[in-house]
Amino acid sequence: MAFEGLTERLQKAMRNLRGKGKVSEADLRETMREIRLALLEADVNFTVVRNFVKRVQERSRGAEVLEGLNPAQQIVKIVNEELTKTMGEEAVPLNKSEKIPTVIMMAGLQGAGKTTTVGKLALKLKKEENARPLLIAADVYRPAAIDQLETVGKQIDVPVFQQGTDVNPVEIVRNGMAKAKEDHNDYVLIDTAGRLQIDEALMDELKNIKELTHPDEILLVVDAMTGQNAVNTAEGFNDALDITGVVLTKLDGDTRGGAALSIREVTQKPIKFVGQGEKMEALDVFHPDRMASRILGMGDILSLIEKTQNDYDEKQAKELAEKMQNNTFGFEDFLDQLEQIQKMGPLDEIMKMIPGMANNPALKNVNMDPKDLEHIKAIIYSMTYEERNNPDLLNPSRRRRISRGCGRPIQEVNRMIKQFNQMKDMMNKMSNGNMSGMEQMMGNMGMDGMPSMPGMGGGLGGKISQMAMKRMSRKISKKMNKNKRKRNKKRK
Template sequence: MAFDSLTDKLQNVFRKLRSKGTITEADVKEAMKEVKRALLEADVNFKVVKQFINSVSERAVGEEVLKGLNPGQMVIKIVKEEMDKLMGSETTELKLLPSNEITIVMMCGLQGAGKTTTVAKLAGKFKNKGKKPLLVACDVYRPAAIKQLEINGEKVGVPVFSMGDGHKPVNIAKAAIEHAAKNDINLVFLDTAGRLHVDEDMMNELAEIKENLNVTYTILTVDAMTGQDAVNVATSFNDKIGIDGVILTKLDGDTRGGAALSIKAVTGKPILYAGMGEKLTDLEQFYPDRMASRILGMGDVESLIEKAQSAIDEEKAKEMEEKFKKASFDFNDFLDQMEQMEKMGGMNDILKMLPGFGNKKQLQNLEIDDNAMNMPKAIILSMTKQERSHPEIINPSRKKRIADGAGVPISEVNKLIKQFEQSRKMMKQMSGMMGGKRRGGFKLPFGF
């Protein structure tokens, strides 16, 4: 995640605080000096850092903290609360107009910020909530922009309205709204043109759309990898055309990530979503408290549970539980478990959300390779339906055919079958252990 380096540095500060039985004002001052340095190196806005350190220090040197039973933990709690506030405290959601009105969302941003991909992700998100969105291609300048939107629209199952080159974006937007009204569509996303930098032509074009249409939300897409520049871009757009919120893209990248900690404080506008990957499902609602927990290395179990709920079929989960109890788990079930894990982003993505596994160093120490699932998957897919359902029929000649089909040595097939058989023997014991790990009527895969 973008905050790996910052997380490491903050955890070092917290480790020192926790190790002290008593804390003095000088200890707090020294800790805040290190926190300040870490935030500035993460490209957090200087004024924001100054205000943040002042707020934490003011609360942390109070008598009830310094003389409390666990002063180090209390200081960390204050840092977490102030970080929540910095990013907006409360989650901001897009509230749609009543179903008889058209909600118009105008997406804007610079070229390269991932706007066209993000607008498709957002439309897909609302489609999955039962809405009927429409994507509108208003970028008539960038080569292949319309085609890119059409491809992404098809992937998320959302129709795209376009009129091609030679039409003014404002006229395309007007025609799209008429089309939406005739086709009972009440949620329209306008994908407007970006430029390499903020310029007058782009702003005039966006202003013209806002003057001629009742735009409900103007959302800016900014690239988290540009750090402080992302904050400057957000400020410019907000000053010139007015924005209602921001979507931060590439927050999963190896960046300093300061934009997430600065945008709300500098512009007053909330971060609505965070782009956490290249897949069209990798767009997360932005929860300030959860993001603060991730940055501070405290994990994000709530988001992990939500990921599991969206990835796991509840009927399948119940069926799987019965199979565990009867020890009738087969290779089809094994394949299902791997596919559920992939839907959730793989083991590394899951571990990042657990307390104590917030950064790359810790994950590297575990040496978990998500590609390690590819070989067992290939082996299982090389089996016949009968072999998957009845592993006991797999004899040496079948093993050879399976190995050839998967392109692996026969020893790998033997290894997988041996592991599978050992797992099967443990099924009844595991079903007892996993019985207490239910939450909201479903189970996380692999016993989480």
């Protein structure tokens, strides 16, 4: 999965500092060498690597770091901050026009996922802003490009303007813009033509469309799996069009992360969105600080909360909280939770968002096969209504009957029931309205209230941990309150 190799290498580099009360210049040089090799192996641009390592080394050499308390922790903190800085420091929102429509021109090479990304972004705007976008099919060269966009439009219930393959793309865009003004569309997303490589004819056409529409956004769609080629492509398009932002696709694939870590510094243009999956909902705002945390194996708890809030029903969440407080949480509720988890995406990706879980050695042997969830569901479906709502009824003879009914070994049935009981106990502790249950869970995970670095000997601990935990809590509260206000505003 994305960044897995880089995460592992960076954690390995940090192990040199583990347990050292004082870090010498030689220790620092060795760690920097490992970090440099990890980044180069991840296909990060050479100049970006050199500048990054230089900044980290200069900041780490200060007396307050090498001779201060917990120097290893401070160096981890510096690496985290510099990774965030390299990728842009903070999320950059879409540029919006004061008058409708806001025009978004999408560009990119063939195979980068441009047409699918047009649909994903249109759906995101429709869901989050209740917008009425129009898609313009301006790719008249690639076979079936127009058909693909129309299929995407039907899938997300967004209109597509097209005039076939015999009309000049600039003329199609001109007529599409007139249609958008006539229908009062909030957004226009132009799906332009791609090529297998950058050429003069393509750039001239894109320049003409830019001159005609004066777009508020020119988003370049690049395939993260192409590594350094993605950076070269971004440079070429930026020189010709002066792009306003980048969308990285296929970040969930077997990518080494070089593009994500290089594009911002090379082009000085922000990564605005990332595509991580084939579903139309799989387009996320790019948060450099969260991505840096994930690369360092520290998880991404804020994105996990957003995913949960997007997929969970508020009324159902309240009912669940009441059941946990009353200790009446049963297998029927557990089944609902499994179905909600499946909506959120692959289980291994969700696990990596939990602090301390990314590349955790304990998870190396855990099989995240989606079929496992189906087996759990099959076991629950083989229970009677009474058994599902009162797990205490599950004596050995009932368990044997369930095993025969679902076709799973009795050991698997016993293991699932044991895990359910453990989870129920943990949820019960966390439902008391304070952080004690969560802190206990984090303690059990070796996190000490702060995302742990596997191989660093437990959590980051100390005052830094407490301050980070408080900051995280404030961020989570702020984010949840903001999302709640948004939902209330939509209802009104």
